[in-house]
Amino acid sequence: MTAAALGPAADTPSPARRRAWMRSEEARGLAMISPTFLYALAVLFLPVLIVIAYSFWTQNYLDIDRTFTLENYRQALTEPIYRDLFVRSLWISLTVSVVTVAFSYPVAWFISFHGGIHKNLWLFLITVPCWTSYLLRVMSWKVILGYGGVMNTGLISIGIIDKPLTSLLYNSNAVVITLVHSWAAFAILPIYVSLQKIDRTLIEAARDLGDSRLKAFFRVTLPLSLPGVISAFLIVMIPTVGDYVTPRLVGGKDGVMIATAIQAQFGKAANWPLGAALSVTTMVLVSLAAAAVVLALKFTVRRIR
Structure with missing residues (x-):
């Protein structure tokens, strides 16, 4: 039954x-x-x-009109000031991610393949700067790049320049330098973990079959460590798009990013719906850019092999 x-x-x-x-x-x-x-x-x-x-709502003075509207997204996507901030934020974030990963990979590779018994010591030293406040690290770069800072003083002392440079601080380059230093440790660690998982016999086999060290690196080491590279890239890229402190302290008017506009809408402007639309638009743009970068990395590594 x-x-x-x-x-x-x-x-x-x-x-x-x-x-x-x-x-x-x-x-x-x-x-x-x-x-x-x-x-x-x-x-x-x-x-x-x-x-x-x-x-999707509207700010009416101190009250919120909950009638559905797309006006906030129209402003976010059509106003020139917001378009410029979106483009600048994505450009700075992508630049920071590429530079950070490019500098972090050799460090992670050295620790993984040549760190020996001192691997833990190297990792410890890499994480030491993270023990201090993020704000203090940003402020330290403001001192280093300032008009009378360490960089200008050093360049003058060795005779490269005659007077302090004003172009080192309060621009997008200062934002990139500061963010690269701040996020380097977060990029090194996932790449190191990915390199540690690689079976060394695969590299030896490639060498025995006639590959040079460089060719073995591109055919074996780099493709197998790609998950760590992608993780490091995303770990750096996603937070730096919305960074508010660094552009505020070392960026000046040329280093302002979209997070400053979002903060202004939630703060002095008291227009939370527009600030929310800017936030959602940023999330969507970052997701699309991250997906494009991941696909580009996979395609590039596949072509190199």
């Missing part, structure tokens, strides 16, 4: 089966991840939904 013939009661699990399921590995696994999932939902997902909801 089928379950349908027996009626709805046949589809209901018995108390014994329910108790058995509660003691199963599946139930324990769900019980273990449920608090974490709920916490992530409350802390990450719900705030994003609130921001998205605000982006």
